[in-house]
Amino acid sequence: MLSVARLTGNGSEVVELATWRGAPFETVLREVTALARRWRLDRLTVDATGLGAPLARSLESALGPRVEPFVFTAQSKSALGFSLLAAVETGRFTLFADDGSAEAASCRAELRACRASYRGGRLWWWGEGQNDDYVASLALCQHAAETAGSPRLAVGRPRD
Numbered sequence: 001m002l003s004v005a006r007l008t009g010n011g012s013e014v015v016e017l018a019t020w021r022g023a024p025f026e027t028v029l030r031e032v033t034a035l036a037r038r039w040r041l042d043r044l045t046v047d048a049t050g051l052g053a054p055l056a057r058s059l060e061s062a063l064g065p066r067v068e069p070f071v072f073t074a075q076s077k078s079a080l081g082f083s084l085l086a087a088v089e090t091g092r093f094t095l096f097a098d099d100g101s102a103e104a105a106s107c108r109a110e111l112r113a114c115r116a117s118y119r120g121g122r123l124w125w126w127g128e129g130q131n132d133d134y135v136a137s138l139a140l141c142q143h144a145a146e147t148a149g150s151p152r153l154a155v156g157r158p159r160d
Contacts, residue, residue: 001133002032003141004039011092012145014138017103029055033062043148045070045140068147070140078123080139081116083146093142107134 001019005012018035020028036044036059048056048069056069070076087093098104114135116126127135 001137002035003134003137004035004041005093005141005145007042007145007148011087011090011094012142014093014095014141016096017101017107017134017137019103019106019133025055029058029062032059036063036066041144042066043068043144045144045147047072047136047140068144070143072136074119074123074125078119078125080136080143081124081126084135084139084142087142087146093138093145095138107138110134111138 001021002017003014004016004018005014016035016039018031020031023031032044032055035041041063043066044059044063045068046052046056046059049072053069056067060067060069070080072080084093095107096104098108110131111134113130114127114132115130116124117128119125126132
């Protein structure tokens with residue numbers, strides 16, 4: 001699953017969602033690489049936990065230092081969740097308008113169903129016992145947006 005966001009003046013806006021449930025590794029690698037190049041991503045934060053580690057390494061090889069492997073732990077998932085929630089609540093992270101696509105419907109349904117709970121040590125845990133692929137993808141996207149730097153601006157030259 002991949003969430004692509006465009007950096008705006010005060011945050012970021014998700015502009016594309018892509019899913020590859022059950023797709024072969026080579027297909028996912030090829031298509032994520034193609035999307036990263038097409039969108040000219042400055043930052044791609046990839047789940048490098050468990051089975052995600054080989055994909056993260058392959059994407060690093062293909063795309064270089066713009067790829068950031070991210071390992072989910074209780075602490076990192078909690079921090080990611082708090083960061084996403086703060087960005088959403090302050091309007092710094094938004095999701096595109098529902099376009100009727102299957103991805104948009106599935107994402108919104110998962111977001112509505114997602115629940116969080118507090119655990120010991122001030123940890124916030126979300127998505128337990130339910131599918132949280134979209135939520136995790138959006139949280140990784142928000143993290144990438146936070147660490148990407150300033151938005152790029154196209155600057156034209158006057159015609160002669």
